[in-house]
Amino acid sequence: MIENLVIVESPAKAKTIEKFLGKDFQVTSSMGHIRDLSKKEYGVDLKNNYDPQYIVPEDKKKLVAELKKLVKTAKTIWLASDEDREGEAIAWHLSEELKLSKDKTRRIVFHEITEKAIKDSIKQFRAIDQNLVNAQQARRVLDRLVGFELSPVLWKKVKPSLSAGRVQSVAVRLIVDREREINSFQSTSAFRVQGDFNVEGAKGLLKGELNKRFIKEAEAKAFLEKCKTAAFSVKNVTTKPSKKSPAAPFTTSTLQQEASRKLGFSVSQTMTLAQRLYESGFITYMRTDSVNLSDLAINAAKAIIEKEFGKEFSEVRQFKTKSKGAQEAHEAIRPAYFEKSSISGSNNEKRLYELIWKRTIASQMSDAKLERTTIDINVSNTSEIFVAQGEVLKFEGFLKVYIESTDDENEEEETGLLPAVKIGQSLLRKSITAVQKFTLHPPRYTEASLVRKLEELGIGRPSTYAPTISTIQNRGYVLKEDREGLERKYQLLTLVSNEIKSEVRTEITGTEKSKLFPDNIGVIVNDFLIEHFKEILDFSFTATVEKEFDDIAAGKMEWKKMIDVFYKPFHKQVEETLKVSEYSKGERLLGNDPATGKPVFARMGRYGPVIQIGEKEETSGEKPRFASMIKGQQLETITLEQAMNLFQLPRNVGTYEDKEIIVSVGKFGPYIRHDNKFVSLKKNIDDPYTITHERAIELIEEKREKDKNKYIKVFEDEPELQILNGRWGPYISYKKNNFKIPKEIEPKDLSKEDCLKIIQGSDKKKTKTKKK
DSSP states (O other): OEEEEEEESOHHHHHHHHTTSOTTEEEEEOOSOSOEEOSGGGGEETTTTTEEOEEOOGGGHHHHHHHHHHHHTEEEEEEOOOSSHHHHHHHHHHHHHTTOOGGGEEEOOOSBOSHHHHHHHHHTOBOOOHHHHHHHHHHHHHHHHHHHHHHHHHHHHTOTTOOOOHHHHHHHHHHHHHHHHHHHOOOOEEEEEEEEEEOTTOSSEEEEEESOOBSSHHHHHHHHHHHHHOOEEEEEEEEEEEEEOOOOOBOHHHHHHHHHHHHOOOHHHHHHHHHHHHHTTSBBOSOOOOOOOOHHHHHHHHHHHHHHTOGGGBOOOOOOOOSTTOOSSOOOBOBSOTTOSSOSSOHHHHHHHHHHHHHHHHHTBOOEEEEEEEEEEEETTSSOEEEEEEEEEEEOGGGGTOOOOOOOTTOOOOOOOOOOOOTTOEEEEEEEEEEEEEOOOOOOOOHHHHHHHHHHHTOSOTTTHHHHHHHHHHTTSEEEEEEOOEEEEEEEEEEETTEEEEEEEEEEEOOEEEEEEEOHHHHHHHHHHHHHOTTTTOHHHHHHHHHHHHHHHTTSSOHHHHHHHHHHHHHHHHHHHHHHOOOOOOOEEEEEOTTTOOEEEEEEETTEEEEEESOOOTTTOOOOEEEEOOTTOOTTTOOHHHHHHGGGOSEEEEEETTEEEEEEEETTEEEEEETTEEEEOOTTTOOTTTOOHHHHHHHHHHHHHHHHHHEEEEOTTSTTEEEEEETTEEEEEETTEEEEOOTTSOGGGOOHHHHHHHHHHHHHHHHHHHHO
């Protein structure tokens, strides 16, 4: 007989909890949800007031059978799934499926896995909160209805195998809207003037920026001409004290943003690592939109700050949650034990923990005190002035521990220390430069800045940000990638001594790192949904739905009524769209083919975006010509010239060794085909439309040399057995499997028998690992 059976979601969480409970407790795991909506007929009974139809998935049946056996032998069952709506639903599903009686079932929640928190939760057990369960059911049912009704519309009207989701579609809309803003953006330029001045008796230069920018080069040059004969002096010096305050402790959203900026983590990577830290008992629960800290946490942080840095660095603070619809009285994400500034674990777990520890400690520290100085520099023969700004850090405060990052890509460099000057003091001109600066288009979203935007709009909740962003990428609607910038020329005017020098320089602009771009199919789906399901993609409507989920969780709204109010008009709209809407191919007329005068279209084809010349003619039977667009080209922005270039491929650039050299573009980019072998063109070096015969031969020979070095040894009597050179060193290839060669062995000396022994040994190791 089991005295106490504790059921949690994950084995890692079970392992940590087990350490804190005595021999009277047995801890087991449900491995997440044990039930889900059936895939048959939506999994929702539309005729019977939207009753969900739950089933135990095939891969969970064995586990559920084991849990049922354990439950029968247990006196008391403790349901210890997470404290949010998803966790409450897991507890309810366990209770329902395992047929737990209320008198022997206890629901316990805790926001950190520490001995005190676990033991306190057992003293403060409660019943399952049906309101939280209903809020989760409402979200699940609503999203199922939207997905199962919208997806078939997309299959029939856009392209087979597409799918749509409520929150995901809004996220895609944000990315498409931003891309269109960028495409329509017109950059303008102006000349920014900076002066470097020598101060008598001071070592450093006084650097000031003119309080006016010039649109035309001639205006900037005219100003520099004036500066040749001008006298410069200190007009005014203003010194003001200022302060910087620390940021609030982390919520799910701010942790995702800061881990992206500081550590380069994706949103889903951050959540996976945070989950591990929580389950190992290192941090509090990682899905929260609260910035609140408990009195216990505040006092623990205060003790560490005073001990490590001194009393003057400590300042007790309570922050207020600003995000729309913040739910549940959770704490912010913080360390479970403040005395642990570092932990054991993987390198990334350590880095994320350190970030959380520093941010939480800094939130309870004093303001940083600064002194900001502004110096106005007079120009004797004009009304414009140069302005120099600097700051001095008088007291570090929280900056001793933590500095928050920002997403501002236009941020100017930090201002530094200024030389000491007096009003009226003369300054010696060293040099004055006028640099042409261009306005920047709105920044593309990163995963982190998209999370922030969704949070600002009140769309989604801490538990949904990461899955939403992963889903839109997995469906191919959005791409996360780096893109190289383009070269741009700019003008530079320099006045040194009494000579003005003018030069044209080049800079790289528009480089993108880990940014979100809409793919062609994402744009077409977005436009189709906006045209026919405007409300679903409306930001305020989606935020209102989130608010209704919150009301259900608070017991203020009946969940099935909420579903009914949404579903009836939505279903009518689906039926109407299937009847009246036309097939959407994202078609765009680019112009006419210069050779034939036939119209040229960019559109979505069966296997991806294509360019089409002409249309099918019934009388002559003439068919249109097609060419696939290459990676990176967009239906909305491709030009007629770029489209016509696609028809130059495949290109015959000549022969080599009596065999044709054909240049073309495939799924993985531009390539050369020669003697039934394929050679990739070099990215950003070779252009498939202009590559010469000589360069093609060079690439063919280069590939041959590389392939020659690839083979260390082959065995004629065992053709599938090869010793090869790989990216990470020599290895054995056998029957489409690769095997590592021990470092102490010389690969070229291996016999066939030696190779087979290494393969056999490797297979034994794999079997042992599987058994474990």
